[in-house]
Amino acid sequence: MRVLLDTNVIVDVLQRREPWFTDGQKIFYAIANKQITGCITAKEAADIHFFSRKQFTGQENVDTKARQVMTKLYALFELIDTLGIDCQNAIAIENNDYEDAIMIESAVRSGLDCIVTRNPEHFKVSPIPVYSPSEFVQKLNEPSA
Numbered sequence: 001m002r003v004l005l006d007t008n009v010i011v012d013v014l015q016r017r018e019p020w021f022t023d024g025q026k027i028f029y030a031i032a033n034k035q036i037t038g039c040i041t042a043k044e045a046a047d048i049h050f051f052s053r054k055q056f057t058g059q060e061n062v063d064t065k066a067r068q069v070m071t072k073l074y075a076l077f078e079l080i081d082t083l084g085i086d087c088q089n090a091i092a093i094e095n096n097d098y099e100d101a102i103m104i105e106s107a108v109r110s111g112l113d114c115i116v117t118r119n120p121e122h123f124k125v126s127p128i129p130v131y132s133p134s135e136f137v138q139k140l141n142e143p144s145a
Contacts, residue, residue: 002112005038014069027116039080041106045070045079048073080106086106095124108128114129114136
């Protein structure tokens with residue numbers, strides 16, 4: 001199963017943000033153990049790098065630390081391209097969040113099985129299943145997962 005994780009899920013784990021960290025960490029473990037394939041979009045990568053730099057503000061070697069985070073993520077996650085066609089098609093989606101519409105289009109074009117986000121209401125128009133992290137952890141625990 002190939003799963004697109006929304007930026008908020010990734011950052012929750014990287015920054016150990018509660019109360020979301022635990023479910024996100026379980027999803028990361030499932031990815032690390034090859035139970036599922038975790039994916040992020042190229043557009044998300046830039047956002048995650050931004051949040052990583054912000055997390056290390058005031059520390060030495062901010063750029064180096066942010067690059068190390070990204071290197072580890074690239075080793076763990078499949079990177080899905082965000083194409084111009086995804087952006088163009090997203091305009092036609094009746095969704096209040098254009099960025100999320102781009103993620104939907106990227107996921108569909110890439111043949112992903114589902115999207116995991118803390119904001120499932122932003123993905124109501126998605127033609128593929130969308131789960132909150134806690135819903136997805138429950139799905140992982142089902143015998144057929």
